[in-house]
Amino acid sequence: FLHCRECGSRFRRQSRPYGERWICTTKCGSRACLKTDILVQRTIDALKTLAAEPERIRAEQHLQPPPLSVTRLQNEWQREMSKVHPDRTRAQNILFQLAGENYAALDDTPQQTLALRQAFAAHTSGKLDAGLFEKTVEKVLVRSDGTVALKLKNGQILQ
Numbered sequence: 001f002l003h004c005r006e007c008g009s010r011f012r013r014q015s016r017p018y019g020e021r022w023i024c025t026t027k028c029g030s031r032a033c034l035k036t037d038i039l040v041q042r043t044i045d046a047l048k049t050l051a052a053e054p055e056r057i058r059a060e061q062h063l064q065p066p067p068l069s070v071t072r073l074q075n076e077w078q079r080e081m082s083k084v085h086p087d088r089t090r091a092q093n094i095l096f097q098l099a100g101e102n103y104a105a106l107d108d109t110p111q112q113t114l115a116l117r118q119a120f121a122a123h124t125s126g127k128l129d130a131g132l133f134e135k136t137v138e139k140v141l142v143r144s145d146g147t148v149a150l151k152l153k154n155g156q157i158l159q
Contacts, residue, residue: 002039004028005141005149022142032142042148043140046158047133050150054120056158059113067105073098112154 002011007028013036014021020036034042050056077094080086116136123132139151149159 001137002140002142004032005143011142024142032144032146034142034146038146039140039142039148042146043133043150046148046150047137050136050158051120051123054117057113057116057120057152057154058156059110059154064105064107067101070098070101070105073101109154113156116152116154 002022003009004011004024004026007024007026009024009026009028011022011032012025014023021033022036022039023033073094077091077098080091080094119132119136136152137150138153138155141149141151141157143149147159149157151157
């Protein structure tokens with residue numbers, strides 16, 4: 001769950017006589033090195049900010065062309081329907097497959113965003129729990145300067 005914002009690799013925990021710290025495991029140039037208590041506090045602060053301002057959570061538009069399977073099925077259905085005597089059963093099967101492929105290709109980011117906003121808005125107590133974190137956060141990202149950002153389940157990254 002803890003990743004380097006510079007290179008994307010996972011952070012590793014190191015135990016030292018003066019306490020635990022988290023560092024990037026690659027040689028990406030990130031000098032981020034955070035003690036566990038500082039990391040936890042910065043993560044909690046970021047979550048508290050979202051709980052106070054859930055409207056900061058926005059849906060990112062993921063406009064993508066339809067998958068090739070959808071295009072192939074559309075062409076197949078058009079060929080079947082352009083016949084003088086189309087096979088009704090075959091046309092229905094193609095349409096069902098097409099509906100399934102279109103459904104699978106749907107972008108559920110707006111629904112995820114709404115669910116995230118509702119989860120933070122409903123969290124009115126001052127204490128933040130692990131359940132809210134697990135339900136809303138995909139990754140904690142650490143920059144080389146030690147700042148913490150949250151990558152939410154809808155793909156949005158918030159500082």
